[in-house]
Amino acid sequence: MKIKVLTTSITETPCDILLIHLLEGAITLSEEATVIDQALSDHLSTLISQQPHCSNYGEVTIIHTWGAISAKRVMLIGMGKESELTLDKIRALSGSAMRAAQKLRAKSVATMMPVLDGKQYDVQTIAQGMIEGALLGTYQFNYYKTTAPTSDVIQELFIIENNIEKASIISQSVEEGKIIGESVNVARDLVNHPSKYMTPTQLTLEAQKIAKQHHLEINILEKEDMENEQMHALLAVAQGSAQAPKMIVLKYIGDKDNHQMTAFVGKGVTFDSGGISIKPSLNMGEMKGDMAGGATVLGTMLAIGQLKPKVNILAIIPCTENMPSGHAYKPGDVISSMNGKTIEIITTDAEGRLILADAITYAQKLGATQIVDVATLTGACVIALGNVASGLITNHAAFCKEVSHAAKQTGEKMWELPNFDEYKEQIKSDIADLKNSGGRMAGAITAGLFIEAFVNEIPWVHIDIAGTSDGDKESGYIVKGGTGVGVRTLIQLAQNMSAC
Numbered sequence: 001m002k003i004k005v006l007t008t009s010i011t012e013t014p015c016d017i018l019l020i021h022l023l024e025g026a027i028t029l030s031e032e033a034t035v036i037d038q039a040l041s042d043h044l045s046t047l048i049s050q051q052p053h054c055s056n057y058g059e060v061t062i063i064h065t066w067g068a069i070s071a072k073r074v075m076l077i078g079m080g081k082e083s084e085l086t087l088d089k090i091r092a093l094s095g096s097a098m099r100a101a102q103k104l105r106a107k108s109v110a111t112m113m114p115v116l117d118g119k120q121y122d123v124q125t126i127a128q129g130m131i132e133g134a135l136l137g138t139y140q141f142n143y144y145k146t147t148a149p150t151s152d153v154i155q156e157l158f159i160i161e162n163n164i165e166k167a168s169i170i171s172q173s174v175e176e177g178k179i180i181g182e183s184v185n186v187a188r189d190l191v192n193h194p195s196k197y198m199t200p201t202q203l204t205l206e207a208q209k210i211a212k213q214h215h216l217e218i219n220i221l222e223k224e225d226m227e228n229e230q231m232h233a234l235l236a237v238a239q240g241s242a243q244a245p246k247m248i249v250l251k252y253i254g255d256k257d258n259h260q261m262t263a264f265v266g267k268g269v270t271f272d273s274g275g276i277s278i279k280p281s282l283n284m285g286e287m288k289g290d291m292a293g294g295a296t297v298l299g300t301m302l303a304i305g306q307l308k309p310k311v312n313i314l315a316i317i318p319c320t321e322n323m324p325s326g327h328a329y330k331p332g333d334v335i336s337s338m339n340g341k342t343i344e345i346i347t348t349d350a351e352g353r354l355i356l357a358d359a360i361t362y363a364q365k366l367g368a369t370q371i372v373d374v375a376t377l378t379g380a381c382v383i384a385l386g387n388v389a390s391g392l393i394t395n396h397a398a399f400c401k402e403v404s405h406a407a408k409q410t411g412e413k414m415w416e417l418p419n420f421d422e423y424k425e426q427i428k429s430d431i432a433d434l435k436n437s438g439g440r441m442a443g444a445i446t447a448g449l450f451i452e453a454f455v456n457e458i459p460w461v462h463i464d465i466a467g468t469s470d471g472d473k474e475s476g477y478i479v480k481g482g483t484g485v486g487v488r489t490l491i492q493l494a495q496n497m498s499a500c
Contacts, residue, residue, distance in 0.1 A: 001138070003131060003157045003178055005171045006110075010160050011039050011069040016106035018071035019097055021114035022048065022055040024081045030115040032160075039069045047076075054078055058093065060100050071110060075101060079114060087121055088411025090114070091129040092476025095137020099474065102138050102154050110158040113170070127159065127170045131177030132184075132488070136477035139185050141192045179306045180491055184484035187292075187299030191469065191482030195271035195288040200246040200319035203268060203291065207248045207298055207317070214305025221247035231358040233337040234318050237351045240275055240328025241321035247359070248294075249366070250301050250315040254308060254498070261312045262497065263368035264301075264490055265359050267352045267375035268294030268319035275322045275348030276330050289482060290352070292469035293374035294319060296486035303491045309498035316363050318355040322348070334432045338362060339454055344429040346437040352377050353447050354436060357454040370399055370459040372493070373451060374486045375466075380443025382467035389413040390485065391464040393448030399459035406493040412485060414463065417445050424449055463489075 006013060010032050020033050029037055029045060037044035043063065048054060054061045057080030064073055077097045079085060101109050111130070113123060121129075138154055159174065161167040190198060190206060204220055211218035223244055226235055231247070238245035248268070272290040273279060279287065294317040301315050329335065333345040335354075338361040343354065352375050363371055381391040390407075392414050394400035400416060407414040426438030426446045434453055438446030448462045468485045471478045 001135065001154055001157055003159070003174050005159045005161060005167050005174060007162050007164065007167055008160065010035060010112065013110050013158060013160060014070045015108040015110040015158060016072050017101045017104065017109045018069070018074050019101075019109060019111035020074060020076050021079050021093075021112070022076055023079050023114075023116075024055040024057070026055065032112050036069060036074065040065060040074070041068070044074070056080060057084075057089070058096060060097065062104075073104075082116055085116070086411070087125060087129050090121075090126060091133035091411060094130040094133030095477030098134045098154065098157070099137045102152055105152055106154055108156040108158070109154055110160055112160050123166055124169050124173045127173035128177040128180075130159075131174050132181045133477045135178065135181030136184060137479070139188060139479050141189065141481055143193070176307065179303050180488060183299045183303035183491070184487045186302055187295040187484035187487050188482040190295035190298065191289045191292050191484070193288070195321070198270055198288065198291070199243050200268065200270055200321070201244065203270060203294060203317070203319050204246045204248055207250060210298060210302050210305065211250060214302065216301060216305050217251035217253075219249040221249065229338055229362065230336070231338045231362070232335055233343060233354040234320065234358040236329040236333070236335045237275070237322055237354050238320040240325045241323040243270070243321045245318070245320040247362070248315070248317040248319060252301065252304050252313045255310045255312055258312060260369050261314050261367045262494070263314040263316060263363035263371045264297045265356060265363055265371060265373040266293035266295070266297030266315070266317045267291065267356055267373070267377065268317040269322055269352055269355070270319060272322045272349070272351065273324055275351060276324050276328050277347040277349040278324055279349060286470065289470055290376050291319070292376050292465060292482065293486070295482070296374045296465070296484065296490065299484055299487040300490040300494075303487070304494055307491070307495070309494045311494050311497045313494060314363060314366055314368055316359045318359040320355060322351045337454065341434060341453065342432040344432040344435040346435050350437045350447070353450045356451050360451065360454050364456055364458065368458065371455065372403060372461045372463065372490065374463045374490070376469050377464045378444045378447045378466055380440070380447070381464040384417070384444055385415055385467055387467045387471070389415045390468045391444050391448075392416040393419055393445065393452070393462040393464075394460060395419070395452055395455060396459035396461070400461050402496065403461045403463070403489070403493060406496055407489040409492050410488040412489045414489070417448070419445065419449060419452070
């Protein structure tokens with residue numbers, strides 16, 4: 001989608017649909033909307049007076065212009081009460097409106113910036129949110145359709161702003177919003193591809209492409225390298241699959257004078273059958289998305305390579321399949337890990353924490369001073385928080401607050417879970433240092449605390465996206481399939497650290 005900021009007259013901008021934002025309870029139309037209303041012989045104000053619900057949050061109303069202005073149709077989008085408006089609601093409205101326009105087969109859409117009386121959000125922040133919402137809300141995954149609906153793709157989005165100074169500010173926001181939105185959509189693509197295609201090797205190729213395009217350092221650890229590093233936990237999970245495991249390591253150095261290195265670690269299980277502890281066949285196909293954490297980290301690095309914040313970021317993605325075979329690891333096995341701790345295997349379906357244990361150990365070896373890991377880790381987190389919020393576990397309240405703040409800025413809901421020492425009793429083993437499952441009770445918490453056992457007293461936050469990595473219906477800027485959750489939070493976190 002091409003996105004342009006224009007200073008042309010609102011009534012003389014050719015487009016298929018012109019978007020007008022309506023605040024609930026507004027006494028008068030904005031200056032720009034009044035111009036359109038006059039051109040349409042007051043049809044706009046008449047409609048609003050007769051159907052006041054059209055300004056309710058999320059309401060979409062279409063008016064045909066019959067040639068009275070250059071736009072073929074006007075779309076009214078209700079914003080609800082300004083006092084209840086948030087940046088994420090603005091982002092969601094943009095996604096809903098653009099998707100509605102897409103369903104009407106619009107090729108070009110023009111919009112004005114919403115006129116808000118309050119000072120809560122500046123024009124730059126609103127513009128960026130609108131662009132993110134537009135790109136995320138119109139996302140489609142048509143790679144495997146032989147008759148892909150190309151006619152339903154919006155080709156151009158125009159933001160009309162006659163104030164030259166504001167237009168310049170908006171243009172900068174458009175570029176940043178586009179980078180972020182497109183990076184999330186890349187993460188969505190990675191999740192939506194079937195596991196037959198998105199193997200550990202293919203995920204590695206995607207990482208290499210991103211690194212080459214944006215001049216990131218990259219290193220790929222092969223099976224032999226993992227053996228030399230004694231990554232026995234990762235190798236145990238991988239040994240049941242015919243697909244070779246990979247460890248993707250990306251590095252971005254944005255501040256050479258700073259010794260701080262933040263590691264983003266993403267779980268990259270490209271298909272999770274459960275291994276010997278095999279999952280039920282119902283909905284097992286969704287386990288192609290068990291690498292969503294890895295996709296989140298790759299999408300983040302794609303954006304960071306373009307936005308160039310003044311921070312140092314290390315990205316690590318352990319990639320493997322978890323399959324049952326005569327070579328697979330088994331319940332009752334005791335395996336070791338890169339940091340030397342031994343692990344009793346209670347279930348082979350608790351594999352994500354095993355590969356993350358070695359990845360986090362390796363991140364520390366490479367100099368990480370703080371770590372965020374992202375993983376579709378537990379069904380228990382889905383039971384606890386549903387598909388509304390991701391779960392957080394941490395060993396460092398201040399760093400967790402930074403992550404939570406970044407999430408709040410982007411509208412990605414996250415909720416910190418408790419980490420009381422009593423929960424650690426559940427993952428103590430009689431025959432090894434740890435066991436890889438503490439049972440059903442507090443499963444999301446004990447899984448996070450298992451990972452913490454491999455963190456050497458540096459700030460660490462674990463994000464469980466099991467319930468939020470996939471959408472089953474369209475809502476706002478969320479579409480069906482992979483959501484790309486976490487990408488915007490990690491980008492925002494990097495930008496916040498850059499601003500310090």
